Amino acid sequence: MENQKNIEPQKAADLLYQMLLMRKFEEKSAELYTKEKIRGFLHLYIGEEAVATGVIQTLKPEDYILGTYREHAHALARGVDAGAIMAEMYGKQEGCSRGRGGSMHLFDKEKNFFGGNAIVSGHLPMATGMALASKKLKKGNITVCFFGEGAAAEGEFHEALNLASLWKVPVLFVCENNLYAMGTALRYSHSMQELEKKGQAYGIESAAVDGMDLLRVMEAATKAVDLVRSTGNPYLLVCNTYRFRAHSMFDAELYRDKAEVEEWKKRDPIPQFREYLLKENLINEEQIGEMEERLKQEIQKAVDFAEAGTWEPEEDLGKFVYTQNSAS
Amino acid sequence: MSEMIKITYREALKAGIREALTNDERVFLMGEDVGRYGGAFAVSKGLLQEFGEDRVMDVPLSESGFVGAGIGASLAGMKPIVEVMTVNFGLLPMDQIVNNAATMLHMSGGQINVPVVIRMSCGIGKQLAAQHSHSWEPLFAHIPGLVVLSVGTHEDARGMLHTALEHPDPVIIFEYTSMLNREAEIPADAGPMDISLAKVRREGKDISIITYGIGVHKSMEAAEKLAEQGIDAEVIDLRVLRPLDEKCFLESVVKTHRALLVEEAWGSINVSSEVSARIMEKAFFDLDAPVKRLGGVEVPIPYPLHLENASVPQVDDIVNAVIKILRP
Numbered sequence: 001m002e003n004q005k006n007i008e009p010q011k012a013a014d015l016l017y018q019m020l021l022m023r024k025f026e027e028k029s030a031e032l033y034t035k036e037k038i039r040g041f042l043h044l045y046i047g048e049e050a051v052a053t054g055v056i057q058t059l060k061p062e063d064y065i066l067g068t069y070r071e072h073a074h075a076l077a078r079g080v081d082a083g084a085i086m087a088e089m090y091g092k093q094e095g096c097s098r099g100r101g102g103s104m105h106l107f108d109k110e111k112n113f114f115g116g117n118a119i120v121s122g123h124l125p126m127a128t129g130m131a132l133a134s135k136k137l138k139k140g141n142i143t144v145c146f147f148g149e150g151a152a153a154e155g156e157f158h159e160a161l162n163l164a165s166l167w168k169v170p171v172l173f174v175c176e177n178n179l180y181a182m183g184t185a186l187r188y189s190h191s192m193q194e195l196e197k198k199g200q201a202y203g204i205e206s207a208a209v210d211g212m213d214l215l216r217v218m219e220a221a222t223k224a225v226d227l228v229r230s231t232g233n234p235y236l237l238v239c240n241t242y243r244f245r246a247h248s249m250f251d252a253e254l255y256r257d258k259a260e261v262e263e264w265k266k267r268d269p270i271p272q273f274r275e276y277l278l279k280e281n282l283i284n285e286e287q288i289g290e291m292e293e294r295l296k297q298e299i300q301k302a303v304d305f306a307e308a309g310t311w312e313p314e315e316d317l318g319k320f321v322y323t324q325n326s327a328s
Numbered sequence: 329m330s331e332m333i334k335i336t337y338r339e340a341l342k343a344g345i346r347e348a349l350t351n352d353e354r355v356f357l358m359g360e361d362v363g364r365y366g367g368a369f370a371v372s373k374g375l376l377q378e379f380g381e382d383r384v385m386d387v388p389l390s391e392s393g394f395v396g397a398g399i400g401a402s403l404a405g406m407k408p409i410v411e412v413m414t415v416n417f418g419l420l421p422m423d424q425i426v427n428n429a430a431t432m433l434h435m436s437g438g439q440i441n442v443p444v445v446i447r448m449s450c451g452i453g454k455q456l457a458a459q460h461s462h463s464w465e466p467l468f469a470h471i472p473g474l475v476v477l478s479v480g481t482h483e484d485a486r487g488m489l490h491t492a493l494e495h496p497d498p499v500i501i502f503e504y505t506s507m508l509n510r511e512a513e514i515p516a517d518a519g520p521m522d523i524s525l526a527k528v529r530r531e532g533k534d535i536s537i538i539t540y541g542i543g544v545h546k547s548m549e550a551a552e553k554l555a556e557q558g559i560d561a562e563v564i565d566l567r568v569l570r571p572l573d574e575k576c577f578l579e580s581v582v583k584t585h586r587a588l589l590v591e592e593a594w595g596s597i598n599v600s601s602e603v604s605a606r607i608m609e610k611a612f613f614d615l616d617a618p619v620k621r622l623g624g625v626e627v628p629i630p631y632p633l634h635l636e637n638a639s640v641p642q643v644d645d646i647v648n649a650v651i652k653i654l655r656p
Contacts (some may be wrong), residue, residue: 064404098437107436114403114440119427125393126428129400129408136356136382137405156423159393166388319438321472322571323496326438 007215012282015057015214017291019049019270022073024295025082028303029072029089029103033249037306038089040102041118043070047212047244050269051176052077054217055144055237058225062112064134064143066127068176069104069118074146080108082298083305092309099312100320120181121147121154124173128160128234131169135232142170142228149238150181152198153189164234165202172228173199173236174221176211178243183255199236211239212267215276244268330515338508340485340518341371345409348493349379352407355493358385358394359411359447368413369449369508395421395446399429399498402444407493415450415502416460422467429498430473441496445489451542452592452640453506458628461636463593465541468500469569469602475499476570477523480544482512484567487521495523504542524568526576532562535650536580538603539590540566543641547590550646559654569599577603578611585616588649592640595623617653622646 026044033042045052048070056065056077067074075085080096088095089103097107097116105116114130117123127145134141151157152175164171175195179186186193199206205227209220217239224235242264246253277283320326335343348355357372363386366373376384387394391412398410412418425446432440452461469476475497479485485503492499529544530551537547544565551561562584564577581587587607589600600621607619622641629639 093437095437097435097439100437101435105435107439109436109439115432116435117428119423122396122423122427125396125424126400126403128393129397129402130404131400132397133401133404133406136401137354139404143404156392156396159390160396162388162390163393163397320434320436322475323433323438323441326433 009282012277019053022049022076024299028299042103042249044245045070045073048241050214050217051211051239054214055174055221058221062141064112064130066114066123066145075106078111078113082302086302086306087309090306093312094309121151121156124156124160127171128164131171135169144172146174149177161202165204168233170228170232171234172224175238177240182247196238204234204236206236208238211241212269214273330517332513333516334511337485337510340482344486344489354407356383357409358387360413362411391417391420396424399444410446412448415448415464416462418448430471442498443496445492445499447501449503449505451504451506457631461629466593466598477501478540479503480541480565482514484521486518490520491523526566526573529565530563532560534560535586536562536584537588538564538577543590546643549643553647574606581611582614587619589621590641592624594626598623622649
């Protein structure tokens with residue numbers, strides 16, 4: 001890891017904590033899944049933490065964020081309460097979407113976190129539209145839209161990029177290229193695999209970055225966000241990364257070699273960043289020990305909150321279909 | 329009683345849009361050829377010149393993209409009127425409409441409203457053959473979370489949009505191409521129309537003809553012919569296809585004891601199927617005859633005029649069906 005910029009020790013510690021929280025939170029989620037506390041689909045972000053962390057730390061609270069169905073980490077990075085996320089995955093009404101959404105549909109309007117969108121690429125046009133509204137209303141905020149490389153094969157990706165460029169709206173498209181669209185490798189899903197060029201085809205400034213390296217992601221994201229904010233134009237940032245875990249909890253991983261996974265794990269963004277911080281004396285072992293203790297407590301607190309949560313009464317089933325019937 | 333003016337259906341629609349653009353800066357019209365071309369059916373002719381290109385936006389042929397963008401803009405504080413040129417292209421943005429517009433409020437646990445209005449022209453009658461003659465009101469009426477309107481009269485053409493824009497949830501408005509040049513009288517001060525109720529367009533005591541859209545005029549004409557034969561038919565315009573105002577048509581059936589359901593959409597699993605089922609469930613013992621449905625013949629719409637006409641119920645079909653029920 002190269003030193004891109006000077007980083008304040010406190011910020012460095014916060015970022016490490018955030019990535020560790022994502023990792024531990026999801027490991028706990030996987031465990032709770034096997035215990036059948038969490039059901040449905042559970043898509044883990046493990047291995048990709050540097051992307052959400054690096055991009056979201058550059059944003060302002062008024063910026064809009066749209067994520068995919070693999071969005072626990074993004075929600076955490078945005079400051080959505082870990083307990084509310086866990087309760088959502090339990091299906092409890094104390095969840096951040098009142099339990100109606102589950103793992104794939106985390107929402108928090110106050111945090112400007114707009115999902116949790118589980119139709120691949122379906123949220124890209126919405127992101128363009130939200131940025132269009134910001135432009136029309138002169139809000140000054142930007143929209144950031146995360147999606148995988150699988151989404152870049154969908155028509156809606158191309159429509160959304162074309163419209164964003166045509167209308168010159170402040171949206172940052174962040175492609176999390178983890179090399180597999182479910183079980184289909186990049187080389188089987190894209191005729192042209194340098195994904196950043198797809199942005200250039202629409203006249204959108206684009207860049208690719210090593211998504212396993214937090215400092216590089218931060219540097220690239222800062223540049224991208226500054227540009228979107230100052231010019232009001234869209235930007236495509238491709239973060240090349242890797243998912244260590246299966247696509248979902250149902251995936252037997254027949255489509256890739258274990259050796260390949262092990263090779264990528266050597267580039268795990270979390271130990272990489274931790275070693276860097278230790279080497280640069282930005283953190284010490286004692287502080288890391290304290291951090292791990294704090295993490296344990298935060299995750300336990302989240303689980304306790306979810307466990308203590310309540311089920312929405314069945315007679316409320318018809319709520320939230322129309323606003324009129326949604327009073328809580 | 330206020331003064332009446334003669335107006336075409338097209339002019340009534342345009343007056344509604346023009347008023348919306350005038351009254352609220354957040355309203356904008358977006359769609360294919362709505363601006364420079366003047367609207368594929370000249371409904372928005374002149375509005376670009378009057379309101380400028382930020383308020384009347386031509387969009388590229390990317391229905392999923394711009395409908396999604398309209399949904400996104402509505403999430404972020406705008407009040408978009410999205411025009412899908414014809415319902416025939418309405419399947420392309422179906423994912424946006426079903427998975428985003430209709431679903432967001434629910435899966436966010438009531439946090440996120442989608443106050444978008446989507447207009448589509450539709451209907452058969454111009455020899456446009458199988459891909460341009462669809463009646464897909466039932467497809468949209470199937471989706472919880474949507475408000476689905478059918479504009480069967482000039483007053484509704486003038487006034488439904490206003491109320492739709494005030495609604496916090498997504499509203500789909502079906503307008504009928506073959507009615508555009510039709511003239512009718514409406515009050516000079518015609519304004520907002522409710523979007524929750526079905527309406528009795530003609531009172532009668534012998535049979536309830538329950539219909540919507542283009543079926544309203546055909547049924548009214550049929551009712552006049554039936555009157556000449558001493559049959560007094562009541563005509564119900566459903567207007568709102570979701571959520572259905574069942575109170576209106578059940579009361580009518582309880583009064584007349586007979587029902588004929590008329591629509592142009594394919595006969596199986598259409599709006600009439602639902603109306604029929606509700607009559608069976610809630611007014612069965614008030615019936616003096618089986619409910620009869622007159623729907624579209626289940627064939628892709630053919631090009632030749634005589635076959636096209638034979639594909640959907642015509643005035644004489646309605647007259648004959650009523651006579652068969654009343655004088656078997």
